[in-house]
Amino acid sequence: MPNQKNKIVIPALLMLVAKKLWASFKDLLPIIIVITFFQVIVLRQPLPDFVQVVFGSVLVVFGLMLFVQGLEMGLFPIGEAMAQALARKGSLSWLLIFAFLLGFSTTVAEPALIAVSTEAAEIAAGGNLISPSQESMKRYALGLRLSVAFSVGTAILIGVLRILRGWPIHYLIIGGYVVVMLITLIAPEEIIGIAYDAGGVTTSTVTVPLVAALGVGLASIIKGRSPLLDGFGLIAFASLLPMIFVMGYGVIVFK
Numbered sequence: 001m002p003n004q005k006n007k008i009v010i011p012a013l014l015m016l017v018a019k020k021l022w023a024s025f026k027d028l029l030p031i032i033i034v035i036t037f038f039q040v041i042v043l044r045q046p047l048p049d050f051v052q053v054v055f056g057s058v059l060v061v062f063g064l065m066l067f068v069q070g071l072e073m074g075l076f077p078i079g080e081a082m083a084q085a086l087a088r089k090g091s092l093s094w095l096l097i098f099a100f101l102l103g104f105s106t107t108v109a110e111p112a113l114i115a116v117s118t119e120a121a122e123i124a125a126g127g128n129l130i131s132p133s134q135e136s137m138k139r140y141a142l143g144l145r146l147s148v149a150f151s152v153g154t155a156i157l158i159g160v161l162r163i164l165r166g167w168p169i170h171y172l173i174i175g176g177y178v179v180v181m182l183i184t185l186i187a188p189e190e191i192i193g194i195a196y197d198a199g200g201v202t203t204s205t206v207t208v209p210l211v212a213a214l215g216v217g218l219a220s221i222i223k224g225r226s227p228l229l230d231g232f233g234l235i236a237f238a239s240l241l242p243m244i245f246v247m248g249y250g251v252i253v254f255k
Contacts, residue, residue: 017065024065032057071209078210080217087221092164095218096157102214103156103238106207108149113201117141117148120194129190129254143249148198151245155237156211162233163218163225169233176240183247191250198246199239208235 039047047053086095107113121141125132130140162169184192211234219231 020065020069021061024061024068027064028057028061076209076213078213080213080220083214083217084221087218096160099160099214100153100157102153102210103207104149104153106210107152107202107238108145110202110207113145113148113198116194116197116201117144120144124190127190140253143253144194144198144246147245147249148202148242151241152202152207152238154245155241156214156234158241159215159234159237160218163215163230164222166225166230169236173236173240176237176244180240180243180247183244186251187247188250188254190254191247195243195246195250198242202238202242207238211235211238 039045082098083095086098089095118141121130121137121144124130124140125137130136158172161167162172187195212232215234216227216231219225219229220227225231
């Protein structure tokens with residue numbers, strides 16, 4: 001009996017893995033086509049380290065498959081379940097604390113933010129904006145990371161309040177970008193580019209799945225709220241507030 005079960009389960013599992021791999025490959029296919037076109041037609045040169053590039057591409061396909069599967073199995077369900085459980089508990093304070101800490105913790109651990117903060121510290125030191133010592137660069141990078149993480153936590157908190165209160169999202173977004181434009185006028189030039197990039201860095205691999213799941217889970221359990229209309233939009237706040245907070249950080253550090 002066990003052998004017969006294995007004969008049924010193993011082919012089905014292999015078929016499922018093959019389907020997931022094919023889906024990941026199709027997602028990456030446009031990138032592969034663009035790179036191949038420019039390398040072969042425009043540059044007319046063979047790929048450097050062809051074997052290594054192909055092997056790396058295979059690893060990317062496998063990695064993307066595992067990442068997407070992990071999101072579907074782990075991050076999305078737990079985000080929705082926790083949002084629904086806190087909403088059922090009926091404690092607004094705990095829900096808001098959870099929203100802030102979720103945004104803060106996922107952002108401070110974001111690999112892209114860590115890389116950008118480190119690079120920004122090195123550039124600032126090279127431009128004599130901060131001391132070139134390792135301690136100074138670490139302090140600057142950490143301050144940048146914490147500013148972004150705190151801003152995303154605040155953004156998710158505001159987004160949750162919007163879902164609970166039914167505030168129109170377009171008023172908040174338009175008002176936020178007006179603030180961005182105004183603070184750009186007084187922010188040091190050296191921090192503006194970093195601040196605008198910080199808005200995109202936060203919407204990356206760790207933050208987006210949990211934040212999106214939080215919004216959808218919350219909107220699906222609150223009476224009168226639509227997961228489609230009210231559940232989304234948290235990511236917009238998560239990319240907006242970091243620009244304001246990082247420019248504010250630049251005002252403090254550089255002035």
